[in-house]
Amino acid sequence: MTDIPTMTSPALSRLGGLRHAFFSRDGGVSQGIYAGLNGGVGSDDDPAHVAENRRRMAQTLGVAPERFLTLYQVHSPDVVVAEAPWPTAERPKADGIVTRTPGLAIGVTAADCGPILFADGEARVIGAAHAGWKGALTGVLEATVAAMEGLGAARGRIVAAIGPLIRQPSYEVGDEFVTRFTATNSDYARFFSPAERDGHAMFDLGGFIRARLERAGVGTIDDTGIDTYPDERFYSYRRTTHRQEPDYGRHVHGIVLE
Incomplete structure (x- = not known):
């Protein structure tokens, strides 16, 4: 296993039978404006650096790189079910992903938007959602919960952990x-x-996400409380824009059933 600092949710950790991680910039090989653990395949970073960063994240989650799945995110309410690995170049256009396949890590990319990791420990169903303001408003969180229910989860048992995002x-x-x-x-x-x-x-994006999860009937909600804009440990689209930098790195936050 690599020695990459991560943040975890106490509520998810109590479930057992799964691993999860909210990653910061620490522990990566990217340089310059991308310095650190940039996992953004859509960035203009050196593809070899991005691949190595993603390999390190996958290893931290205990899977091979090809078994750490992410999406082509489009700020939508769309959710897909993952049953087997897909090539990075063929990743589905969606903003939520769910699975009940052990050893298949799923994750979402963020740099100010809200990454939310989900799990029903009893049904052994997990999910991940990318919720910026548009996705949260149009229903990506509710759609992720519904997709988990389709795999046997019960929303009252689901634990949802809200990761680092831009705060009010x-x-x-x-x-x-x-x-x-x-x-x-x-x-x-x-x-x-x-x-x-x-x-x-x-x-208050974090508060809005929590309210939508509560209204959806999610049983337990945890929140890291971290603000990505002032915290230099994290990539931030808005901070990059204010600094007039040409591009920015992306975090990948993930979860996997053991």
Whole structure:
């Protein structure tokens, strides 16, 4: 096993019979603006560095690199069931992935968006979802839970762990963004607080994700509480944009049934 620092969810860890990890930038070989454990195959990083980083993550999860599956993420509510490895170049376009196949690690990529790992320890069904604001609003979390149910999970038994993501103190949005949410449900106004600039608000993505999981009937919800924007241990799309850097690295967070 490699010696890569990871973060884990106490609630998921208590289930037994599975391994999971929320990775930071620590322990990788990428250089420059990608320095660290960049797993983004869609980045302009050296492909050999990305492959080595992903190999190290796979090894940390206890699987071969070809058995660590990720998606071509498109900020959708779409979810796929993984039963066997697929080539990286042929990964499905979706934002949620579930499986009941032991030894098949599944993961999602993030650099400010919310990575959520799921497990029903009794049914031995796991899932992972990539929830940025659009995916969370359009139902990727609920779709992941439903797909797990299709494999035998019970939503009341499911443990969901929310990983590192951009938090409300760092997530300033315009009024049109607020309107998009409140037009869907007026109650969503509670996830916004006033910003210093007129016509702007601060969005609580983590709180919104938790609320959607609660409404979906998920039994246990854990949260790392980490804000990727100010924490230099993590890649951040928004921080990169503010610094006018040409690109950014991506984390891959994963889970596997033993």
